[in-house]
Amino acid sequence: MYKIDSDIEYNNIVQNILENEEFNKIKKIEHHGISRFDHSLKVSYYAYRVAKFLKLDYYEVARGGLLHDFFLSSENRSFGNKFISTFNHPKKAVEKAQEQFSISEKEYDMIRTHMFPVNLAIPRYAESWVVNLVDKVIGSGEFLKKFGYKLSYAVNLYVIFLLNSIK
Numbered sequence: 001m002y003k004i005d006s007d008i009e010y011n012n013i014v015q016n017i018l019e020n021e022e023f024n025k026i027k028k029i030e031h032h033g034i035s036r037f038d039h040s041l042k043v044s045y046y047a048y049r050v051a052k053f054l055k056l057d058y059y060e061v062a063r064g065g066l067l068h069d070f071f072l073s074s075e076n077r078s079f080g081n082k083f084i085s086t087f088n089h090p091k092k093a094v095e096k097a098q099e100q101f102s103i104s105e106k107e108y109d110m111i112r113t114h115m116f117p118v119n120l121a122i123p124r125y126a127e128s129w130v131v132n133l134v135d136k137v138i139g140s141g142e143f144l145k146k147f148g149y150k151l152s153y154a155v156n157l158y159v160i161f162l163l164n165s166i167k
Contacts, residue, residue, distance in 0.1 A: 022100050026070060036069050064106065071093045071095075
């Protein structure tokens, strides 16, 4: 990952979250082919850098980005439960973050709205939009890395089918 370990300012901001025993349980939960912890750390760090560049509240972005997927779930969930979680996990993440940490209104909004437009909760702050968009970019990259070969296979089959139907 991009210099996360050597970014002292970032690590000072998120240190209490990274040391939290309950938060560290997400290291064991798969998310887009990596752990939910690694995904959250990437979203947090890159959103922090974007917010810092844009002169936004990068402190809260670092924290909100790290907590955006902070909820516990069984590794053996059915496809249906995983699908439903797409829509209800922001609420679970907010509840878990509030249970473990003191979060600000902005951090609450970042966590609650990070799934917009899949969820209809619209981000209220520029910082929330940053977390939302960085999450989409990173999640898409992780998803393509995990399932890209299947997508490529499907496209190839479609092209073969299309070419054969033209003959």
